[in-house]
Amino acid sequence: MLIRVDADSPRALYDQVAASIRSDILSGALAPGDRLPAARDVAEALDINQHTVLHAYQRLRDEGLVDLRRGRGAVIAATAAPLADLAHDIDDLVRRAAALGVSADTLAGIVHAHRDARTHTTRPSSREEDSP
Amino acid sequence: MLIRVDADSPRALYDQVAASIRSDILSGALAPGDRLPAARDVAEALDINQHTVLHAYQRLRDEGLVDLRRGRGAVIAATAAPLADLAHDIDDLVRRAAALGVSADTLAGIVHAHRDARTHTTRPSSREEDSP
């Protein structure tokens, strides 16, 4: 497995590291039980700070994707298994969106907002669209 | 239409405003040709700065969802039409992910990373998972 980050990207470094690992879980390159390299090693290899890598690891832990135990390192959690099941569906959606001219960036924003999709409040407070 | 923001959310205010409008386009509450309220008015109603609202509008313009012209205001672009076509698919995916215990937040991260899905580099650089 290889983690890539782009210092020029507007995206936070820790977020890029986490995304990179998520992708590997999604593609099956990383499976439950597999061990991630030590944060120190990743940091050195990418020439970034150890804390930044650990930040990514801790975020993945919050998402239930990895288990962290000091002395033992970071291990892909069993909970991560369902993620691979979504791989095909996600790829499909992204592809279909792209065909419609909707970027993955925009699509991600929509998915992100889908937390309160059911409590969505579109109650009209003023009229702006009544006449041609 | 009603725009909601949460000052305590870790998400940027301008991003919340943009997401709120995107949702309304997605649900059909806003259609091409519809006019958004003036940035000044939205800012006053939400008790935030005018620039923050305009930042959201400009982001939506970058995504091709709205047209901005001074003196005339912000209007939903014709390009935004395909977005509604994705509504059902997105809802499906989010629901399926939730059933698997994958949060919309995590899902959004994955979709976001799908920009370089085809040039993805999982070339092994070291061995960590060869034996039990």
Place this chain on the structure above:
DNA sequence: ACAGTTGTTATAGTTCGCATAGAATAACTA
């Protein structure tokens, strides 16, 4: 032509998350 509306641009200050650095500590492995 004129006044009102609305996005655009500019400047400036505050707050806060991100990233860095160094160091000490606790849990696990061999």
Place this chain on the structure above:
DNA sequence: TAGTTATTCTATGCGAACTATAACAACTGT
């Protein structure tokens, strides 16, 4: 016991986000 690795702490620099004011340019309606 020695080595590995995540955890926690303090501290600093940087930039994005947000705010506040103000002037300006394009468009609308009268």
